[in-house]
Amino acid sequence: MTYLDFEKPLADIEGKAEELRAMARKGEGAVDVEKEAAALDKKAGDMLRDLYKSLDPWRKTLVARHPDRPHCGAYIDALFTEYTPLAGDRTFGDDHAVMGGLARFHDAPCVVIGHEKGNDTKSRLTHNFGMARPEGYRKAIRLMDMAHRFGLPVITLVDTPGAYPGKGAEERGQSEAIARCTQKCLEIGVPLVSVIIGEGGSGGAVAFATANRIAMLEHSIYSVISPEGCASILWKDSERMRDAAEALRLTAQDLHKLGVIDRIIGEPMGGAQRDPVAAITATGKEIAAMLSDLKGKKPAELIRDRRQKFLNMGSSALV
Incomplete structure (x- = not known):
């Protein structure tokens, strides 16, 4: 431990x-x-x-980043059957920070997509610590297109510090890929549910979480920027990350009050890292409940529901 x-x-x-x-x-x-x-x-x-x-926002940030928390691969292994991973964006290559494919959830076909951070030094390097490059978002777009074509619900598992900021990623159109992935979330006529299982960082998270229903694990975080990045920009001092974490309102409890997310998934005492099986089981129940809420809705209704959800957030922010 x-x-x-x-x-x-x-x-x-x-x-x-x-x-x-x-x-x-x-x-x-x-x-x-x-x-x-x-x-x-x-x-x-x-x-x-x-x-x-009574964890403060900064301590919740540390728990959300805990290296022993279950990652995307663990959730897929435990909750989905007949998982068939699909690779590549048919443009440049495959991005191992994003995993996804066809699967069955409660014996019903679906598409699952998520960020994978890795569990040890070697796998973390392979998965780039969950920071996706443009080809990762374009792979997600490809999978969502497939889900739309065949009428399959999409389940996304978000756990990323943010999109990869490297020179090569920017040269290959990082911001455009994130924007198009977010746009694709708004366009598909199938149920789309998202769970923040660890970190939900910046546009890299929004690109997967522009969903009909969004849930967060109790000690996960979801924000427009990391506390360290926010502190560096606002106060020119990354050591003020605790102040930034308070100001960002990045906890599940704050975001539920603000209407940004729909559900909070309780974690075992001490966080998901102390009992991964219990955390994953609770997450599976909430995914099932969110999909049940959307069952029977027509494509146009699902698209309208999703768009209105995010328009309402903007209206609330202006009040």
């Missing part, structure tokens, strides 16, 4: 409890040691609840 900075006191207690259990396994004062370990477990549980019941 990887511990965040604010979890260090918890790490000490849980570490001591594990040391005591190791002693018990060796037969060193088993009864007394087990009692002490149980007392430490209780203390750790109380501390975990206290830490997570």
